[in-house]
Amino acid sequence: MRNNRAMTFAPHRVAVLAVDGVVGLDLGTPAQVLGAARTPDGDRFYAVSTCTAGGHPVRSTAGFQVLPDHGLELVAAADTVIVPGVHGGGPMTDGTVDPAVAAALRDAHARGARVMSICTGAFVLAAAGLLDGRRATTHWAYAGLFRRLHPTIELDPEVLFIDSGDVLTSAGVAAGIDLCLHVVRTDHGSDVANRAARRCVVPPWRDGGQAQYIERPVPRDPANGTAATREWARQRLHEPVALRDLAAHARMSVRTFTRHFRSETGLSPAQWLLQQRTDHARLLLETTDLSVEQVAHRSGFGTATALRQRLHGRVGVSPSAYRRAFRSRA
Template identity: 55%
Template sequence: MTDVREEAPHRVVTLVRPGLLPMELGIVHRLFGTALGDGGQPLYSVVTCAPEPGELTTDADFTVNVTLGPRALDDADTVLVPAAVEDYGPQERGQLAEPVRKALARIPAGARVASICTGSFVLAAAGLLAGRRATTHWKSCGELRALYPEVNVDPDVLYTDDRGVLTSAGVAAGIDLCLHMIRSDHGAEVANTVARRTVVPPHREGGQAQYIERPVPEPGVSSTAAARAYALAHLGEPLALEDLAREASMSVRTLSRRFLLETGATPMRWLAEQRLQHARRLLERTDEPVDQIASGAGFGTGTAMRQHFREALGVSPRAYRNTFRGTN
């Protein structure tokens, strides 16, 4: 006899609270709701519930009427907890409204649980992030770490995935998180199609460190733009700090300081990231051999590039190409 439950779409339940951010709720419905199988069938069913259903306030000038209560969580395969306005106020250790606590207790064992932005504070207060790697909006990472020292807070990434419990950085990083889950469930092709329909990149490069507020260079202060442009045009060549400093008409010391201020990374770390991303694009879009890509991207040898890929992405270049191009 066929198991009807196994054939049903993966059930995604978004648990929202008063003061919800409509954009974060929309992200979940838009991305999971447009993921389709080969026959055009929906791969997910997406519903919204609240600990106490009814008309919920938002951070905008309208309300959202949520008709489903916490029972909707009983058969969830994935639970998303977006942020709410209350998350941005003063926090006390272990603070969690009783209706929210009771709702979270209904999540089935084995269900995937994820948060968007400061929804991570809800997961942390419920004990779901203890001993796990997690992130949140960059402005709140220090507070999350201070309130919940048992959580391994990573302030530099757009999202984390630690044994079925996931978190994302601020607001739009929820897109990266949802695409990651779709990609994990159904592969790169489905996730890439969803991304194209939504007009967003299938995978956003870098972490949230690039969005942290940094002082704007004063008028007249030299920029590292020339050095960066030169590096991008010569990725396949050996490049030293002295080469970049010369292009920027700066000393090595000034270049290093300005680079960190403008990009959030040291020159060599930035250069390594650009080479990695260039190699990724070539693996996804061309049939060039790995050794040839390694040379063109500035890694020198295929062996060196394989080491960089394993350290940065946890996979080999061949496995990366197979995943994103569906080849064998």
């Protein structure tokens, strides 16, 4: 039974396309995160491989060279193509990229492959013409350069990632992890994505619309932060939790708590709490048979009407439609 099932299981093919000056962490993120997404039998949902133009070695920003196993023929056969971040070279200096790389990306997109970038990999997609007329993001520190090189592209440097369906872009460094987990969640549902996140020891979900951490240093004394209060609130999503309750738990004034909270999360307490309740409702819809009314109660929305309004505003569908969509993917 196991052998017969394995013979019919076809993992999603992912090509990680590295160009000269590739960022080391970005290069390894897809294989690590997507590779952690597995079936209950342990089979990988994604087969991730790395390639370069001509299969030639490229330099990384971390002082080592990347010797790939594949050339651009990998892009031609991939279901998803991911371009990691890059520092230097044509994409970052004059907005150009190797014509062979640009052609491979355009061809992949034209035949229906999903194309993604991590961090400054957006410069490569832009140079290939794949971001024309689209909204995109990249690392906030390079927003000015991106706008100078590509003034007609709508850049939003204050979000973690942007999913346009066939083309996805993410902000810097860890946002690539968020984007890969988002892809797993979209393809296979929250349960698979959460298990992949646990395997990688990272948070399972940060909303793409969450603000990048722009010039917001981590508090020097975690004991004076809001992490413990956030965890306390997560355990009480089904209960009314007011701002004064959060501040009291953190032993801060409302004003001080709000300031600390926003500096750590990029969101107001109310925005964060609504996000947590929505994500919990989505998880319950995907993984349980609870009625919409029960999901609304357990996630803190109170009524099915309130949940419907929130979910429709967030993802554009009703709770029942959302459940059908994700159950079919799972």
